[in-house]
Amino acid sequence: xxxxxxxAMGLEARLAGTGSQAYQSLMAQHTSVVxxxxxxxxxxxxxxxxxxxxxxxxxxxxxxVAGRSKLHIVEYGVQHxxxxxxxxxLLARREGGPPEVRVTAIAVPQPGFxxxxxxxxxxxxxxxxxxxxxxxxxxxxxxxxxxxxxxKDLNIDPDEVLVVNSECYIGNLMDESVLVDSPSPRDTVxxxxxxxxxxxFIHTIVNGTYGAPFFLTRFREALFFFSAQFDMIDxxxxxxxxxxxxxxxxxxxxxxxxxxxxxxxDRVERPExxxxxxVRNHRAGLRQLPLNPEVIKAASDKVKxxxxxxxxxxxxxxxxxxxxxxxxxxxxxxxxxxxxxxVF
Numbered sequence: 001x002x003x004x005x006x007x008a009m010g011l012e013a014r015l016a017g018t019g020s021q022a023y024q025s026l027m028a029q030h031t032s033v034v035x036x037x038x039x040x041x042x043x044x045x046x047x048x049x050x051x052x053x054x055x056x057x058x059x060x061x062x063x064x065v066a067g068r069s070k071l072h073i074v075e076y077g078v079q080h081x082x083x084x085x086x087x088x089x090l091l092a093r094r095e096g097g098p099p100e101v102r103v104t105a106i107a108v109p110q111p112g113f114x115x116x117x118x119x120x121x122x123x124x125x126x127x128x129x130x131x132x133x134x135x136x137x138x139x140x141x142x143x144x145x146x147x148x149x150x151x152k153d154l155n156i157d158p159d160e161v162l163v164v165n166s167e168c169y170i171g172n173l174m175d176e177s178v179l180v181d182s183p184s185p186r187d188t189v190x191x192x193x194x195x196x197x198x199x200x201f202i203h204t205i206v207n208g209t210y211g212a213p214f215f216l217t218r219f220r221e222a223l224f225f226f227s228a229q230f231d232m233i234d235x236x237x238x239x240x241x242x243x244x245x246x247x248x249x250x251x252x253x254x255x256x257x258x259x260x261x262x263x264x265x266d267r268v269e270r271p272e273x274x275x276x277x278x279v280r281n282h283r284a285g286l287r288q289l290p291l292n293p294e295v296i297k298a299a300s301d302k303v304k305x306x307x308x309x310x311x312x313x314x315x316x317x318x319x320x321x322x323x324x325x326x327x328x329x330x331x332x333x334x335x336x337x338x339x340x341x342x343v344f
Contacts (some may be wrong), residue, residue, distance in 0.1 A: 230248065
């Protein structure tokens, strides 16, 4: 019923030609960070996706910075930065003490008078976390389109271990179906990452087949994808839970509305499958790294011991896959520049 309601709202907005306005007004409903944090905690307790993503990225960062004293993380789409306290905790316990950590967060400017407001708030919050845990920390927020930020803008220091992290939002960049005559922003970002020559690029994606330019194909594939998400929530969270409503309406509901009701540049949900990203990454001059067996074991143990039996965790072609009842919904992998012979 909730899925049907959500898709019906999308179709209604599409037929009325108000998809863009409906999506913008939904995104403009500023849920407080406190409310969002409650929903986020509920989601991570019920669903393994976030937890596994954090295990994957934190252990990768830990291994990359082993034996080194300075770490620079370039973060695409930091959002509220909820994953950082766990990383700070891990680094603070390191033998010999934590490294100096510098985070450069790149976020699309927010509409209104304060385009960098959210990223600045996130920076203050992370600085407080780092101070509490005794981790030397500097934060810089860049409010700009991702594709506009080049390696030369980031003050890269060769003495630092450089980690580039993208948590699921790279699939929101425009692709070739919109910008026919110019390079795709997602290819530009990947080329920029290659230019940075990171010690490791942690690439996390939403594995979706609902990015097609043709509406009927997109609608059908979105129905399959969001059915799995709503089914997963129904199996793991009580129906009368207020935070569950926030997850369904403000997160999945907003995504589904955008997919169904918006076209052209207004449609920001444009996922690709992990196999499509693999081709795209190789084309940009990136080389995939083998998965760390220790990371796979830690993630698998977490899913099998603490989460519903219908969650899927698997490995294919150096990607760690996550899903529900056989449908792959997320995928993670690690990369370096093609000609980078020095891998951590």
